[in-house]
Amino acid sequence: MFPPGASAAASSRGASQSHGSLAEFIRRCCEDVGRGDDVDTIAAVTEVLRVNKYRRPDDLATFSEKEAMEIGVPLRLAIAMRKRLSGAGMAIDDAIAAVPKPEPIVSKPPAPKSMFPTLREMAEEAARRKETRVAKEAEAATSTRTTTDSPPARCAPMRVEHHGNVTNTRATRRPDKTSMTDYRLRRDEMPASLIDELDALRRFLTVRRLGAVDEPIKEVTAMKYEDHLRGLLGWMRSHVKPNFPIEKLTSLRAAFPTPDRRGAQLAFEHIQWLVNERKCSANYELVALRAFIAAAKFVHGGDEDDVGSGDGLDKPYAKLGLVQQLRKISKETGRRAERESPVADARVKWLDWSQYLGVVDALREECAALDKDGRRRSPSAVAWSVQRYLIFGILSCVPDRQRTVRELEIGRTLFQERAVKGGATLAGEGESPSSASGKAGEYRWVIRHGPDDYKTGRDYGVRPPMVIHPKFYPALEDFVANHRHHLCEPAHGLLFSTRSGAPLRDKDVHRILTSTSYRLTGKRVNPHLVRDMIITHLRGTDASERELEALAIYMGHSLAMQKGTYDRRTKEEKVAPAIDLLDSVNAKMRA
Template sequence: MQESLTCWSVFEMYEEQVRAIYPESKAKRVINEFRCATLRFWLSQLGFTRATSGRKMTKAESEAAKEFLKSLRVEVLLSARQTIQQAFQSQKASIASQNTYGNRFNQFLSWSEQQQWWPARGSRRARVKQQSCPSMKNPYGHTSNTPLTERRTVHQKYTLKPQDTPAPLQKELDDFYQYLTDPECPFRVIDPISELSALEYTKNIRLMLGWFCYHRTPPIALEQLRLSHLISVLRQEDLEHLNSKEQAKLWKQHRQTLEIWLCSYFRFLREVLHSKSPSTKRNKLGALLELAKFLYTSEVEEEADYKQIPLFKALNNHLSSVRKDISEWVKNRQSVSDFEKKWPDTAEGETALEVVRTKIVEPLRLECRPRNSRGRFRSGFAIAKSYQDYLKWSLLADIPARRQQEYRTLRIALICPVKRPESVPPDGLYQPLPPAQVREKHWDGTIKDNYLYFTYVHEKKPYPQGVWVLDIQQYKTRSTHGGQSIVVPNRQLADGSCFYDYLEGYLYGSWICDGYKNRQVYDWWQPELKGQRGRWVTSGRTEFNPLDTFYLSTDANSPKWLWGYVFVLPRLGIGASASEFGCSFESTSHRFIGKRISPHMMRYFWATWAYQVGLDDAQTRSLAYAMGHKVETLRKLYERCTPEEKRRPIEEVIEELLFKQPPSPELKQEANTQPESLLAQLQKLSPLEREQLMAMLDMLDK
């Protein structure tokens, strides 16, 4: 059969398969999109020429295309993925067209590769090679081989841990946290803050309390320690019996006590912990200022009254000084860590973002293949981890990088209602966004969780193939930019696969029609694989035995919604902390290029890329919004172009406009004689040569 098999015969078989597995309406749409991908794009790259340029082919053109397909042997399909990509580029197809028609053509090729007639099927070596990932080498060793700071000693952990905190002090800390976050707090004159900010303040307070116990000279006994050791409190009744001079003297004593321990603590940070960043001091002072507001709540009637309290004046003076230091650090691009060890090495004209995408993200994608470099099947756990690594990097390198906290806390629904919504096709993938009434909320009713979900209608726009969406409702600058709903693009990749293939392989598992063990029949959500024999090479996220969490609505009539974190820790099955999430990026980047790139560094790469490629103001503002901050923040804080890159545009203009050498008198004389010489040469041309020359000039004009 393969002797006489042509592309036309194969297409007929595929279309019959589509009609058999899809409802009539969907089958018609699938076939139309497949034919468009084939006739409009793929055949044009193989030499088929249409008589018209319209999008719809005439009947005569369709018949000519059919005859052309009958002349093509199935071996041409071996390079079809590369061919259609070349067709997209030569015809300058839009991203939407590439995704729609590329995905449809890729589905056909995936089906073809499982058929007995597929040309490469007899070559097991070729199949194994396609399924094998590169050798996973680690030439740079552990990340500890590339220290980011000058510190060579073990970092001292001196915080006062909750289990060591005396009950009275713990009660004070709980009251402080409630004061910061509770929407209705009596006598408070400041606005409540987010739970994340409150946790950051209490973390710094615990650090200072730990210093008082373990490092201060003389130390304070743990059982005696109270918040008033950090900020002493003078009530109005303590001052009533004193005259103004005595009051000033008492305030001075308390201010001196604060200044002495604070300077001693900052010296400890600098000399013992080798902490040089002014941002560290700012964080401690900010926490102390909030603590002082809490302790002096009963002494003020409005926020402006705090400024009249001497201890607040002392803290604000320190803050004013440290802000100047921070401004100098930002201006001079100064950093505690060595940026050279976090910034990729780039060639002339190459951006850091490009290096990350080509030398880290793409190799990670290739490592998702089911076999190792020797052709043996990898464990399902290892494949799932490769999927996770690739997805995490792709979400920060292929779309504008948002804060890592959004991806670290990203959730996904693990159950859904039995009744399928009308918008979901009968055979379509269903991965819902939980209804608002069962999602986690702030005290004011606003949603405070982030979800990944799959839908066929987004922002009232239909997506017949469906799209994955990031519903981001909880992030640092939400009060400024509001919640964001981000469609994850399903870009087609170099080998014809698409981003969604990897995302769904991670979430649901990956099937392969190959191998000799566990031969099963596929019967899940991918219709092109139904009935095929093969094996599951990984169960995806389930390989990590995730420990998921229930969230139950207070409404008795609402169902339970089980959810879990998208990116759980592979070994533990729980959500990652900020440090654990960041370390996974650093270890991966160090393995490939010897640099320790954190998720936050990706924001620097995007901001610098915007300057290097010359985005205009509107594009830059759009990028800043997509990253979740203001354009001023992008330009002032994150952009890291070199001085040479910043000077190059004006230097080139100066050379062009101010120092362009005028032509010499000899060149002017030669230029004046050129028209006469050219006219003489034209007169010597024959009529045919003149006609050919005019045709060439017309072509150049066009």
């Protein structure tokens, strides 16, 4: 690209104003390279630039050498155009004007052949390139299965609704995090003994042990627990009077000094501070209390064979007054969480299901290789558009937690199955997805989860296969074969990546959904809310109880959770069928 700076732009404007027309500008650029009398080249280059919508010298500010080669403009002339636009060619105009014109020679030798192609040669070269491009497109069309749902040839104009900056849109009643200091104790501030203890706590929580009374938890949950414990220790250092200097924070015992009920005092005061100063919700309190209970068990649990009451009726660690007290606080907090109104304003984030599907369709239109003006987009930009479309599309037919999208991996959680009589079979070992594919209806793409692949796997075990809708198969297969590697050649085996080729993190998926949905609709849809939207939509329809129960099993939760947690209908909306039923009964009785 040409230099985008302000000085270059000013020089470009000056060049345009001094030269006037595009033809005059091209003539001067030809003079710069010693071919100012090559009339055929000047006419040919001017015409080909106008055909490609470069009508004034100002329009060439973004003209690159790559584009020059694609449309047939000689590279040397393109470089001269760039220099003149940046101001480097302006200084030679006066010098050229000062050179005396040579006297005409009667017996002039034949002029050497122009270094630039003639208009006819350029037309022939353009025709040859067009034939090559058409042949390649025809070959690609025969090797790739096409459907009516394939991306368009050109992108629709990028829809950017003027909703403002998504990062400045508040969806919660909590104070803005940018106005609050991070009080947590960082790992680089901790003594070595405390770091070792936190690592030992993580192993205590995540690794199976002989005689352990609690089931292991996920690594990501253990990391969240550590965040809350770092918060407790950081609060102790900066807010407890007298302060706890870093020299005293050598162990978790500083936060839980005794195994009796008095050992919960600092944890309780920290919870109160979170509620009053940081305006945290009751659900946030519950997670913090789970972390504190886990740490209390680790610090004061002692022999795990002697953590109960002795009669086998009480919960594990019932003998520890510290754990009992924290459990009591957690129970009271849980009751408060059931009655508490949501912290976030759902109106800022909520889409009707039809609106969400409209977003999916809009993203499909953004997957084309050419932009709205017919210019070729960069391979990485196309790859990112296709990936974004697939993320939204997969969630529309498999409305699961975002972890499912992040951990999609062909051959581990994502499979292509050939449909056969009596069921479906997976593609054979070593067989590529393309070789296993056939006509529509002969195969399907499914997501399969074992107990360790999703949040409630410990309760529900192996999940039934979650089927991706066939309309997304062309984009999925094209992404795997042609686009994924353009995201900085990912070195991992996961399906989706960041722009730099790294695996997607939870905040990456969250950012993709919130920023994209906000750009298109003005609503900040997050990944987990997609589950709420489809359940709320279906529970407001005539779906039977059997169908809703099947949906709950399919999505990996109970019917009670579907009704209580994911159904976002208001009470008025929930009782509307009862009002209609009573009206119908009364009408029949009066008839």
